[in-house]
Amino acid sequence: MRANQKRLIVTVVVFVVALLPLLIPHGSAPAGSSFIDKLAANIKLGLDIKGGALLEYQMLTDVSDQEMDALADRVIEVLRARLDAAGFTEATVEKVTTGISFGEDIPPVRVRVQIPGITDVSRAESLVGKTGRLYFADVLAIETSVSTPSIPAGMSLEISRRKLQGAEPYWVKELHYGEYVGGVQNNTWYFISPKVSIGSSYAELDGSVVTDAKPLVNNQPRPGQGRFMVSLKFSSEGAKTFRDITSVKSTYADTDMKKRLAIVLDDRVIIAPLVQSQISDGNAVIEGLNSIEEAKEVSILVGSGNLPVDL
Structure with a gap:
């Protein structure tokens, strides 16, 4: 066999091997698609075509x-x-x-x-x-208003005390603020403090100590619980702080605002539940989400970490 014939054969073999990934249908074409559609699904298209x-x-x-x-x-x-x-x-x-x-x-x-x-x-x-900044906060007041509420009456001393600790309170909206549910617009505001009171000291707990976040669907929710949620897992350091916070808050009466712990994402309160017992295993659940898509987005924003700078 001549040398040029051997080179031709080798060239054809290399060409066929190179085409095999495209000739074997393994793309994400819908069920029932033709063979050509399945081949086309193998090719990743850029923005100019796709x-x-x-x-x-x-x-x-x-x-x-x-x-x-x-x-x-x-x-x-x-x-x-x-x-x-x-x-x-x-x-x-x-x-x-x-x-x-x-x-x-x-x-x-x-x-x-x-x-x-x-x-x-x-x-x-x-x-x-989105920055994806998650943090836990004390709740000092909850009000319904179409604009930013005034500072709650009788709270000047509490605000001054917290300001000295770098925990000055401020108003933030509820996650679904402005949305309509059952014909009623959500106008809920929370007056929160970014550091959580533990007796005479304050604790800071944010997304930097969250090691895992996953969306969940609860097919048998308790009354008022909701089906869609996000599970959080804390680092050992975060688990200890969370245990200390829940240990103190669980001692207050249900009617006491100090019993609430707000979970805040990008300065929107996702939920502010009553803490009923101490949580020592480093696991928490964010409830109050409207859909699995929202649960996925929250878990992605929290689990991927905070952006180091605003974009």
Whole structure:
């Protein structure tokens, strides 16, 4: 056999082997699709063909360019975890350092996210752009109002005392504020303190000590409990703090506001339940969510960690 014939055979074999991944249907085409549709599903299409969302963010910070570069790496790590957890495995997250030619005052380091195939761009923006800051807080008052309520009467001394401890209270909205349920608009506000009182001292508990967060569906909820929730697992340090907090709060009467512990995400109260007993095993549950999609989003935002900077 001539040398050029051998080279031709080798070339054809290599070409066929290279095509095998595309010729074997293993894509995500719907059931009942034709053979050609199944082959097409093997090919990952970019935004120019498949469509989708392209989001580019600048980091709101005054740090040096070198520090900004390191911040971008951490942002990319968090966003990659969020997108993977949400099922957007084809999405790309990259650092952009090219200059701006049209004169706008934009930082030299930015983060670009491309999500092929997504049709709900607002969902992508919500998932990517939220800070995901989770923390636990004392509840000092609950009111219903269409605007920010006034400071509750008779609370000046309590506010001054907490201010000295770096725990000055403020009003935040309930997670579903403004939404209508059964024809009634939710206008609930919570007056919260970001540090939790434990006797004469204060404890701080936030998402940095959460090691795992998963969405749950409770098919047999108790009255008023709701079906959709998120389970949280704390680190050993967080579990100890959570035990100390629940140990104190469980001693108050149900009518005492001190018995409540607010779980807050991005300055929205998800739920503020009464603490009925001490919790020592480092596990907690966030209830009061309206759907499994909302439970998934909360678990992703909490479980992927906080963004180190606002976008």
